[in-house]
Amino acid sequence: MIVGVVGGGQLARMMIPPAVALGVELRVLAESEGMSAALAATAVGDYRDAETVLAFAEGVDVVTFDHEHVPQEVLQRLVDAGVAVHPGPHALRFAQDKRAMRRRMAELGVAQPDWAPIDDAAALQAFLDAHGGAGVVKTATGGYDGRGVRVVRSADDAADWLAGAADGGPRLLVEELVPFRRELAQQLARRPSGEVVAWPLAQTVQRDGICAEVLVPAPRAGALAATAQEMAVRIAEGLDVTGALAVELFETDDGRLLVNELAMRPHNSGHWSIDGAVTSQFEQHLRAVLDLPLGSSAMLAPAAIMVNVIGGPAEGRMEARYAAALASQPTAKIHSYGKTARPGRKVGHVTVVGDDLDDVAYRVRAAAATFA
Amino acid sequence: MIVGVVGGGQLARMMIPPAVALGVELRVLAESEGMSAALAATAVGDYRDAETVLAFAEGVDVVTFDHEHVPQEVLQRLVDAGVAVHPGPHALRFAQDKRAMRRRMAELGVAQPDWAPIDDAAALQAFLDAHGGAGVVKTATGGYDGRGVRVVRSADDAADWLAGAADGGPRLLVEELVPFRRELAQQLARRPSGEVVAWPLAQTVQRDGICAEVLVPAPRAGALAATAQEMAVRIAEGLDVTGALAVELFETDDGRLLVNELAMRPHNSGHWSIDGAVTSQFEQHLRAVLDLPLGSSAMLAPAAIMVNVIGGPAEGRMEARYAAALASQPTAKIHSYGKTARPGRKVGHVTVVGDDLDDVAYRVRAAAATFA
Incomplete structure (x- = not known):
């Protein structure tokens, strides 16, 4: 049994002890030398590069992840090559894209904060006006540990992110400030x-x-x-x-x-x-x-x-x-x-x-x- | 913190999970490739060879063991070179030599079976005669998991081991058959x-x-x-x-x-x-x-x-x-x-x-x- 983990951070590291106990061979594709999961790192390379990840996946029984940042195109290439990928790209996209996640939560009838996709200042201001003048703006992709999240009281507070989104940067959404x-x-x-x-x-x-x-x-x-x-x-x-x-x-x-x-x-x-x-x-x-x-x-x-x-x-x-x-x-x-x-x-x-x-x-x- | 473990069996393997948790670097001197502790094996070599073990010990904070078979001469060379060795050779010898162990237990006043060192058939027979006609003969060194242990009812039952001991093989002892x-x-x-x-x-x-x-x-x-x-x-x-x-x-x-x-x-x-x-x-x-x-x-x-x-x-x-x-x-x-x-x-x-x-x-x- 061989599990390939994309990403060499502490989550991959903490998979090592149970892998040792169960006799599972863990192979880690680390971002660089000396990462947290270095003990199990069998490859070092860029997880955004399909060829790198495909080469890493050769011979493993399943590919899984230390983080959610592997691009959909790369994930799809793995699936197309017949590699077992868990979670699969069709699931993982909802952990990668908060706009897609919010839409899907609504479809599933799961309770969540009021929210709206935001593509311009007018849309953001309208949402704030309808929600007591405050909200939480998030980048749909790439945020973690408090990054990509900002409490705003006017559209101006997110002007830089709005400009970034218009310029090909991460798209945005806004959520109500939940008490x-x-x-x-x-x-x-x-x-x-x-x-x-x-x-x-x-x-x-x-x-x-x-x-x-x-x-x-x-x-x-x-x-x-x-x-x-x-x-x-x-x-x-x-x-x-x-x-x-x-x-x-x-x-x-x-x-x-x-x-x-x-x-x-x-x-x-x-x-x-x-x-x-x-x-x-x-x-x-x-x-x-x-x-x-x-x-x-x-x-x-x-x-x-x-x-x-x-x-x-x-x-x-x-x-x-x-x-x-x-x-x-x-x-x-x-x-x-x-x-x-x-x-x-x-x-x-x-x-x-x-x-x-x-x-x-x-x-x-x-x-x-x-x-x- | 770097711990060097001599021996690549399952005991070394099971040190890997806590070493990962504590951030201790584990280095294993394995007997061969593909041993149980292969994940942490940084060297493969003969633990009976002082140069091999000394080279392995370079840069570690302490040397310890997966088994008790490292010869005293090799252990002493490590100590003489200033390497921290735990357990030290002065302690480990009592786990390596059952005759030495029995003597030391007696000195410490720790309860143990009646026993005697055995160097010839006459001594063994005399012990058996004094202990109801039966006893457990053991090789003083090298036994484990039932090997090097034999229940005997006459000195003849241990004739091969006695001959071996006379011929430079493991020395023997006999213990009473404890009910x-x-x-x-x-x-x-x-x-x-x-x-x-x-x-x-x-x-x-x-x-x-x-x-x-x-x-x-x-x-x-x-x-x-x-x-x-x-x-x-x-x-x-x-x-x-x-x-x-x-x-x-x-x-x-x-x-x-x-x-x-x-x-x-x-x-x-x-x-x-x-x-x-x-x-x-x-x-x-x-x-x-x-x-x-x-x-x-x-x-x-x-x-x-x-x-x-x-x-x-x-x-x-x-x-x-x-x-x-x-x-x-x-x-x-x-x-x-x-x-x-x-x-x-x-x-x-x-x-x-x-x-x-x-x-x-x-x-x-x-x-x-x-x-x-």
Whole structure:
């Protein structure tokens, strides 16, 4: 069993442990030498180049992804060449293009914020006028970790992006500024043959547009847990998603769930599952794209919290603080992505699982704080 | 942080996942191409050759082991060259030479079977005569998985080994045939700086001299759990063991614990900890040999059972049965060592953790049976 992963970031890296356990050969097409998943990198090259990706795909049983940026033309070339690609391009386009995603969510009847495609200032201003004078402008393609997202109060606030879009840059959309209590994430995995397994609903806490903390199960979720799962299953089946799917959700001030974003790959909101679930999202993703039966998503303890290490320590590497972190928190599971510290960069994460959410929160935050 | 592992078997392989998580660079000196730990193999060569091992050790922070067969002369050359070696040769010799080990256990006052070094038939016969006419003859060096161990009822039964020993082959010892209820294993890890963390006592079930199953915690162990831990700590400190230590024990028919064997590396009796403990033996071993603070050895569930996959399926690879195994047991954690099936060969293992030992036993045995 050979899985080819396009992209050598930390998501590919975190597929290595379950691949080793299952005896799956992982081959990674990395963007450059020394990437996070370097241990499994069998090729270095440009994922936008069809010939590079086709050559990489030779001999693998399935191609999957560390990110969603492989162009549709390249994906289609793989499919045309008879390569199994999961998720397939017909699904992945909805994680690549937020305008297509919003249209498809509407067709599927999945609750989402009011939105409109925006091709000029007049259209944007009209939407803002109809929604209290504010909105969230997004680039339809290419955004991540808070990039490509901007809160605007007039069309002028997006003048540069509008000019860019008119000039062949990313197209735009606008969404209502949703008054929300918190953000949640529902994750599942789906096999080509249709089997779906969902993890417990997670609460995600963002800082500066970047995921800072994930709490599982989402505290006091009540009936929202079942609703979130139904929404995610409807999306997975409606879009024919294969592999891991993360549905980012707003819990609105009036208690509704609205779809914020989709990711069709292992996702930051599921890193807790490495240490906190019977089957991690990385193992499950491998099983799903290989069309193997999925594993239990049950939690190993009543509570799990993951805290991202963002930026990293002044010494440049997380390892410089291991002595302090490990000594103070013997239950903390430390994950380093093998990256050099840089402001705003996710260089690792810490997870603690346990019986009591407050106790888990204390321990995981104390461990993560040693890397600041 | 760079750890060099001498030996490319499944123990080295299972160090890869925690090394990836912690951002530890693992370098493996494999015996040949295509070994179980091939993914991390940076060198292929003979571990009995000092120059090969010295060259391999260049630039690593510490050298440790997948097995105990590196000759003392080679180990000493590493130490003399200023390489950190854990466990050190002064400790490892007690895992390499059972005569030295038995002598040292006696000095430490650790309970063990009656025994005697055997250099000729007369000495063996005298021991047998004094112990009910039966005993267990062992080669002092080189034995594992039931090899180098033979139950004898007369000196004649060991004539070939005695001749071999006289001819420069492995020296021999004899031990009393202990009437025992069951076998147990106590594992711990110890840092060079002295910190010791022990896992719960395990019960091991052998078939044909090979470990078949491990149950954790050992059922109805009562006060034996504390006794086993005291014995293991005394041994670890007395021998200055660094890294993982497994103490194999007999629980005698009259309720005493006697030391059977020692292993100074991750051990089959601790594979359950990958899926069943906060800190696995493989992560703990890496932390210990790097002299990093040790992690919690607490269990993630009240019961864990590991079953070895011995021999493997007729199709030649465990992967051929994944569809059946994973579909029937979604909580089973399947571990393949990337080996081809062969009678008597450990090709993988399966672990299940849960609340109820009987339920866990049913599930793990059902999953493992699909690979027979």
